[in-house]
Amino acid sequence: MSTIKERDRQVIWHPYTAMKAWPEAIAIVKGEGVYLIDENDNWYIDAISSWWVNLHGHAHPYLAQRVSEQIALLEHCMFAGFTHEPAVRLAERLLEILPEGLKKVFYSDNGSTAVEVAIKMALQYWTNKGIKKNKLLALQNAYHGDTFGAMAVSGRSVFTEAFTDFLFEVDFIPFPDKQDSSYSLATLERLLQNGDVAAFIVEPLVQGSAGMQMYDADTLELYFSLCRKYGTLIIADEVMTGFGRTGPLFACDYIHTHPDIICLSKGLTGGAMPMGVTATTQDIFDAFYDDDKLKMLYHGHSYTANPTICAAALASLDLLLQDSCTENRKRIIKAHAAFAASISNHPAVADIRQMGTIIAIEIATETPSYHNSLRDVMYRFFLSKKIIMRPLGNIIYILPPYCISDEELDYIYRSITELLGSL
Numbered sequence: 001m002s003t004i005k006e007r008d009r010q011v012i013w014h015p016y017t018a019m020k021a022w023p024e025a026i027a028i029v030k031g032e033g034v035y036l037i038d039e040n041d042n043w044y045i046d047a048i049s050s051w052w053v054n055l056h057g058h059a060h061p062y063l064a065q066r067v068s069e070q071i072a073l074l075e076h077c078m079f080a081g082f083t084h085e086p087a088v089r090l091a092e093r094l095l096e097i098l099p100e101g102l103k104k105v106f107y108s109d110n111g112s113t114a115v116e117v118a119i120k121m122a123l124q125y126w127t128n129k130g131i132k133k134n135k136l137l138a139l140q141n142a143y144h145g146d147t148f149g150a151m152a153v154s155g156r157s158v159f160t161e162a163f164t165d166f167l168f169e170v171d172f173i174p175f176p177d178k179q180d181s182s183y184s185l186a187t188l189e190r191l192l193q194n195g196d197v198a199a200f201i202v203e204p205l206v207q208g209s210a211g212m213q214m215y216d217a218d219t220l221e222l223y224f225s226l227c228r229k230y231g232t233l234i235i236a237d238e239v240m241t242g243f244g245r246t247g248p249l250f251a252c253d254y255i256h257t258h259p260d261i262i263c264l265s266k267g268l269t270g271g272a273m274p275m276g277v278t279a280t281t282q283d284i285f286d287a288f289y290d291d292d293k294l295k296m297l298y299h300g301h302s303y304t305a306n307p308t309i310c311a312a313a314l315a316s317l318d319l320l321l322q323d324s325c326t327e328n329r330k331r332i333i334k335a336h337a338a339f340a341a342s343i344s345n346h347p348a349v350a351d352i353r354q355m356g357t358i359i360a361i362e363i364a365t366e367t368p369s370y371h372n373s374l375r376d377v378m379y380r381f382f383l384s385k386k387i388i389m390r391p392l393g394n395i396i397y398i399l400p401p402y403c404i405s406d407e408e409l410d411y412i413y414r415s416i417t418e419l420l421g422s423l
């Protein structure tokens with residue numbers, strides 16, 4: 001009998017993988033808490049929450065129970081002309097905890113589709129109102145997903161290289177300088193002044209894929225208030241930052257100006273199942289509320305608001321809103337801060353930054369790119385330590401499930417310190 005790993009090589013094409021250079025995939029057979037367990041019974045710490053999705057640990061018994069109850073009752077039904085309790089309940093509960101002003105929930109399948117829906121809502125909002133605003137603005141090096149619209153509002157990079165000619169034009173604002181965000185803000189204001197900007201889309205406080213690049217809440221507040229001032233819609237892409245990653249439930253909770261549209265996915269279901277949410281204001285909803293059928297939103301997916309996935313999201317919210325989860329996040333934030341202080345002067349560390357439960361360490365190197373060879377060395381180093389990390393070029397980061405223990409965190413910190421010593 002061949003192993004799962006061997007059979008995989010015959011039939012599978014993996015995401016974001018140079019299949020020639022990186023043919024081997026570790027076959028995971030089981031999850032438990034922060035651990036993923038492979039076919040040879042190796043226990044790996046999932047230090048990056050399986051691509052930023054997992055909140056409460058793997059194979060959580062409470063999620064499993066709620067999902068199995070729902071799937072036995074109603075696994076799925078179409079969502080045009082029909083509705084169900086899990087979808088309605090989830091929307092009610094999300095709107096209770098989301099930033100003020102968001103009143104309607106549109107469901108889709110993942111982070112990219114949540115962004116596609118947001119872009120469509122924003123562009124058609126102005127068309128429906130008969131106002132000509134058709135430009136989109138985004139932040140330099142942004143990542144908003146892999147579908148075409150989401151790619152268009154993402155920074156042009158190796159990710160989009162093969163498709164550049166097919167992407168619609170978007171203006172990019174420079175990433176705010178650490179000491180002084182005035183150039184970034186001035187550029188935004190200059191573009192907004194043209195009066196033709198439909199929306200500004202942004203990852204609030206942390207740009208994940210760009211390498212956990214962080215900027216402060218004051219700058220975010222200024223971005224948003226400039227958009228308000230010039231009548232441009234604000235799209236907050238909280239696909240990664242949502243559900244507690246930055247400390248509070250949403251990164252937008254750090255500021256007072258609220259987005260017009262928010263995109264959610266990843267942690268929405270606690271990392272158990274795929275789902276996207278695009279939540280918006282009454283004002284935007286009303287622009288589509290019309291006798292004229294041309295004004296409705298022509299968008300939907302076969303599995304929109306799948307009840308089983310809604311049940312996973314509801315169960316994850318139950319866990320997320322417990323005091324113990326808040327305490328866990330505070331504990332992680334404190335531990336990260338202490339670790340950051342302990343290595344900040346290390347010669348191999350070019351930069352260290354933290355936002356809530358996310359900590360990123362930029363390794364000093366001559367060639368800081370996504371395809372840095374150091375990246376593979378570090379990836380393999382952590383695997384040898386039974387830690388799952390996926391460095392973004394020369395940047396390593398921890399973005400853990402909230403159930404991670406102090407001992408497990410400490411083990412990761414010690415492994416990082418050992419890596420730094422070996423560089």
Ligand SMILES: *Cc1c(COP(=O)(O)O)cnc(C)c1O
Pocket residue numbers: 110111112113115143144145146203208209237238239240241265266
């Ligand atoms: C991951 C991510 C997306 C895309 O989500 P998918 O579910 O992978 O399509 C969009 N925006 C941000 C900020 C993300 O981190």
